[in-house]
Amino acid sequence: QVRLVESGGGVVQPGESLRLSCAASGFTLDSNAIGWFRQAPGKEREGVLCTSNSDDITYYSDSVKGRFTLSRDNTKNTVYLQMNSLRPEDTAVYFCATDFRRYSGSHYCSNGMDYWGKGTLVTVSA
Numbered sequence: 001q002v003r004l005v006e007s008g009g010g011v012v013q014p015g016e017s018l019r020l021s022c023a024a025s026g027f028t029l030d031s032n033a034i035g036w037f038r039q040a041p042g043k044e045r046e047g048v049l050c051t052s053n054s055d056d057i058t059y060y061s062d063s064v065k066g067r068f069t070l071s072r073d074n075t076k077n078t079v080y081l082q083m084n085s086l087r088p089e090d091t092a093v094y095f096c097a098t099d100f101r102r103y104s105g106s107h108y109c110s111n112g113m114d115y116w117g118k119g120t121l122v123t124v125s126a
Contacts, residue, residue, distance in 0.1 A: 002026040002115045004096050009120030012086055020081040020120060022096030029077050033099050034070065035108050036081045038092035038122075046092075047109025049081065052102075059105030063089070086124045093119040 008020040022034070035050035048064045058070065064083075071080045079096065097113035 002098065004098060004115060004117035006094060006096050006117045006120040009094065009122045011123045011125060013126055014087055014124055016086055016124075017082070017084045018086060018122060020083070020094055020096075020122070021078055022080070022117060023076070023078045024098065025077065027098075027100075028074075029072060029079060029098070030074055033101075033103070033105070033108060033113070034072075034079050035097045035099070035105075035113050036068075036070070037095045037097060037109075037112070038090075039095070039119075040089075040092040043092075045095075045112070047112070050105035050109040050113075052105040052108070053100070054102040054104060057105055059109050061109065083122070086122075088124050088126075091122060091124050093121050095119045 003025045005023045033053040039045045048061045050059045067085045069082045097116045099113035
């Protein structure tokens with residue numbers, strides 16, 4: 001059974017950094033497509049960073065480009081979202097997701113993925 005569990009959310013001040021974790025079970029993360037999405041109160045879900053099963057291109061939304069990066073630890077079957085220079089508008093519940101189909105990262109970030117975690121809350125506030 002595919003399972004994703006996010007952790008690492010919290011309250012930080014603007015300009016600070018935070019690293020979210022997404023631990024996977026039931027499958028091997030390895031090079032599988034991974035997406036990080038977020039949803040702020042009253043707003044639609046936004047795909048901020050998505051990798052692909054069909055190419056090596058990682059899609060970043062314009063809102064996080066240059067500030068957020070993805071890393072993997074295959075020994076722990078875990079991926080991380082490193083978030084730097086956080087802004088109040090980054091406040092949201094962050095979800096990781098995965099998918100076994102073969103689409104581009106931009107497709108996943110626009111359309112979502114098949115398997116989701118329950119999310120972790122990030123609050124950026126002075």
